[in-house]
Amino acid sequence: KNEVEQSPQNLTAQEGEFITINCSYSVGISALHWLQQHPGGGIVSLFMLSSGKKKHGRLIATINIQEKHSSLHITASHPRDSAVYICAVTTLNTGNQFYFGTGTSLTVIP
Amino acid sequence: DTEVTQTPKHLVMGMTNKKSLKCEQHMGHRAMYWYKQKAKKPPELMFVYSYEKLSINESVPSRFSPECPNSSLLNLHLHALQPEDSALYLCASSQEVSSWTGELFFGEGSRLTVL
Numbered sequence: 001k002n003e004v005e006q007s008p009q010n011l012t013a014q015e016g017e018f019i020t021i022n023c024s025y026s027v028g029i030s031a032l033h034w035l036q037q038h039p040g041g042g043i044v045s046l047f048m049l050s051s052g053k054k055k056h057g058r059l060i061a062t063i064n065i066q067e068k069h070s071s072l073h074i075t076a077s078h079p080r081d082s083a084v085y086i087c088a089v090t091t092l093n094t095g096n097q098f099y100f101g102t103g104t105s106l107t108v109i110p
Numbered sequence: 111d112t113e114v115t116q117t118p119k120h121l122v123m124g125m126t127n128k129k130s131l132k133c134e135q136h137m138g139h140r141a142m143y144w145y146k147q148k149a150k151k152p153p154e155l156m157f158v159y160s161y162e163k164l165s166i167n168e169s170v171p172s173r174f175s176p177e178c179p180n181s182s183l184l185n186l187h188l189h190a191l192q193p194e195d196s197a198l199y200l201c202a203s204s205q206e207v208s209s210w211t212g213e214l215f216f217g218e219g220s221r222l223t224v225l
Contacts, residue, residue: 033213033214035214035216040198040221041218041219042116042200042216042217042218042219043153043200043202043216044216045213045214045215045216048213048214086152088214097155097158097166098155098214100152100153101152102151102152103150103152105150
């Protein structure tokens with residue numbers, strides 16, 4: 001069983017729609033990370049959080065430690081948001097190892 | 111400077127060649143990583159260097175040989191690779207303070223094709 005599960009695996013949205021990507025994890029974590037990867041490209045860190053909520057522009061990330069669940073929201077989605085979004089966690093006893101979810105491939109259609 | 115720089119961006123090599131991938135960061139990070147990523151899959155951890163010492167080797171074949179010459183540089187030496195080793199190789203770095211790793215910064219990756 002994967003320590004980190006994401007849903008959905010694939011998501012297609014119309015430009016302007018509100019998008020939610022979910023991440024559940026089964027281990028004790030020191031932090032949860034949301035990452036973005038464009039086709040053929042490197043990975044960009046969007047958020048690192050261990051509690052509550054963070055906002056950056058049109059992106060919002062929330063985490064519920066008790067439920068071991070996090071969500072990434074994109075408001076007013078745009079075609080340039082099309083990418084793979086990856087949830088990753090660092091665990092309490094393996095601080096410098098990251099466990100990755102399988103990613104959510106998002107396509108935003110104009 | 112919040113960049114992790116990887117070179118080359120693309121590399122094509124034969125199975126008998128010897129080549130190297132390079133990674134550089136100037137953020138003062140003391141943990142550096144090599145990941146391998148196949149298409150439509152998440153990154154798979156290969157090696158972790160902590161304070162310039164190899165701390166994790168995820169059972170990677172010996173045809174991949176990492177090297178950390180100093181705190182800013184990380185190399186991955188390649189020799190006698192197989193076609194199935196073709197993938198995107200990602201370097202990353204993070205601060206390392208006991209069990210709190212901090213944010214992970216990735217390079218753009220080196221896309222390797224083995225013929």
